[in-house]
Amino acid sequence: MALQPIAALVRAIYKRARLGDTLCIAIAVLLVAASSQAQTFRVIHEFTGPDGEIPTGRLSIDAGGHLYGSTYAGGAYNLGTAFRMSPQGSNWTFDRILQFDPESEGNDPQAGLVIGPGGVLYGTTDNAPSVYTLQPPFTAPRSVLQPWSVNFIYDGFPFLTYPAGDLIFDSFGNIYGVTSTGGNGGCFLDRGCGAVYELSPSQGGWIKTTLYEFQGGADGEYPAGVNLDRSGKLIGTALNGGSSDVGVIFELTPSSNGWSESVIYNFSCSDDPGCMPQAGLTPDGNGNFYGSTTEEVGYSGSIFELSPANGGWTVTTLARIPQQYLLGPDAPVTLDSAGNIYGTIAGSTSTHGAVFKLTHSSGGWSFTSLHDFTGGSDGATPLSTVAIGANGKLYGTASQYGSPGGCECGTVWEITP
Numbered sequence: 001m002a003l004q005p006i007a008a009l010v011r012a013i014y015k016r017a018r019l020g021d022t023l024c025i026a027i028a029v030l031l032v033a034a035s036s037q038a039q040t041f042r043v044i045h046e047f048t049g050p051d052g053e054i055p056t057g058r059l060s061i062d063a064g065g066h067l068y069g070s071t072y073a074g075g076a077y078n079l080g081t082a083f084r085m086s087p088q089g090s091n092w093t094f095d096r097i098l099q100f101d102p103e104s105e106g107n108d109p110q111a112g113l114v115i116g117p118g119g120v121l122y123g124t125t126d127n128a129p130s131v132y133t134l135q136p137p138f139t140a141p142r143s144v145l146q147p148w149s150v151n152f153i154y155d156g157f158p159f160l161t162y163p164a165g166d167l168i169f170d171s172f173g174n175i176y177g178v179t180s181t182g183g184n185g186g187c188f189l190d191r192g193c194g195a196v197y198e199l200s201p202s203q204g205g206w207i208k209t210t211l212y213e214f215q216g217g218a219d220g221e222y223p224a225g226v227n228l229d230r231s232g233k234l235i236g237t238a239l240n241g242g243s244s245d246v247g248v249i250f251e252l253t254p255s256s257n258g259w260s261e262s263v264i265y266n267f268s269c270s271d272d273p274g275c276m277p278q279a280g281l282t283p284d285g286n287g288n289f290y291g292s293t294t295e296e297v298g299y300s301g302s303i304f305e306l307s308p309a310n311g312g313w314t315v316t317t318l319a320r321i322p323q324q325y326l327l328g329p330d331a332p333v334t335l336d337s338a339g340n341i342y343g344t345i346a347g348s349t350s351t352h353g354a355v356f357k358l359t360h361s362s363g364g365w366s367f368t369s370l371h372d373f374t375g376g377s378d379g380a381t382p383l384s385t386v387a388i389g390a391n392g393k394l395y396g397t398a399s400q401y402g403s404p405g406g407c408e409c410g411t412v413w414e415i416t417p
Helices: 006-018 024-030
Strands: 041-046 053-061 067-073 081-088 091-099 121-125 130-135 149-154 163-169 175-179 195-202 205-213 221-228 234-240 248-255 258-266 289-292 302-309 312-320 341-345 354-361 364-372 394-398 411-415
Touching: 041 091, 053 394, 053 411, 121 163, 130 163, 149 205, 163 221, 175 221, 195 221, 205 258, 258 312, 312 354, 312 364, 364 411
Parallel strands: none
Antiparallel strands: 041 411, 053 067, 067 081, 081 091, 121 130, 130 149, 163 175, 175 195, 195 205, 221 234, 234 248, 248 258, 289 302, 302 312, 341 354, 354 364, 394 411
16 A cells, blocks of 8 residues: 555544645545443533644543643644643643644654653654653643643654554663654655664663564554563554555564564454554553454454464454444553453444443453544544543543534543443
8 A cells, every 4th residue: 555544644634624624524424423322421621722633642541540642733833732631529620731833843743642651751743753751840830831841852753754653661761662654665655664663761862773664565564553562572563464455463573683573463354353453452461462453344343352372372353343333443442450441433424433342241242332422512533542540430532523613623521430
């Protein structure tokens, strides 16, 4: 394929639509609907533009119950923002902690924020691609609008290279991530098929090492993210490539000569668990990983488990996504302490997306829609992960809409089980 990866393309369309581009019509065509309304849903923040617009990617929650995320657009320069939400009894306060501007070393964040070692926030940007950190001001802020301290720890990605997925960290302080394009492969206008990279701390700075560059073919194309397994290998998904050109699960193995890539699973649209994994994998702490596909014959993709077995890996389909949905999850799924699985779907045939839950029982796994978005005051097109608070409540974002007549820039929502 020589097309820009789906997530980056859709978000680019969203941004142009907000700027008055008639491509907003194309977005409406792409939306599909979920099945059942939950009565425990409420909006806890509605974006207005200056505070942000089009929230996407990971929504993170810390031990104190604070929520952290970013928006792809909005702010004074329409280049994106980062935000924090703090619980105040049954209510929430919202702080814009960063506003990207034309002088920033990067802007237009799409992957959200990850809480790294020491509670530092880490994120990536699409435009002038970079990796950055966020920390609170060292002095008490004079107002809630005082920005946090931002540090662009790496901004040397080539033009048209898109950092993707969540950043991860090892016990030595190294950071791992992927770019969905870039590298020396021939994909995406000959701008590369994606790469896996490492950032290592060194003398107060960071050194970037490219661990693997996808060639576009059997090894995979357009990686969505990586995670570390128990042996120190990197495990990830790629949207395309492989034996059927519809995605792979790959692993990178370290050695004294560098890292070597091997495909451990080739997806097929006609077989379980479907094909074209848009999102990365989620570990469960027991050596297993959970992921999703966005397409399957007769279904809209599946949720699957990747488990170690006899020195290799086994892929098991847990549940299929009902056919009325257009595509499977855009963001990684989330696990709770009981082993239930949560995620979001961008859209479906009659409404504007859904939050879902997979529940395990002796009879297998069951799929339930916890909330169907209406494209009204609740928002539409959720592209975020689901964050789970210590109180068991679920949190996430919808990338579009809100109260009619307002900015319709997206919402932050809460679901009480």
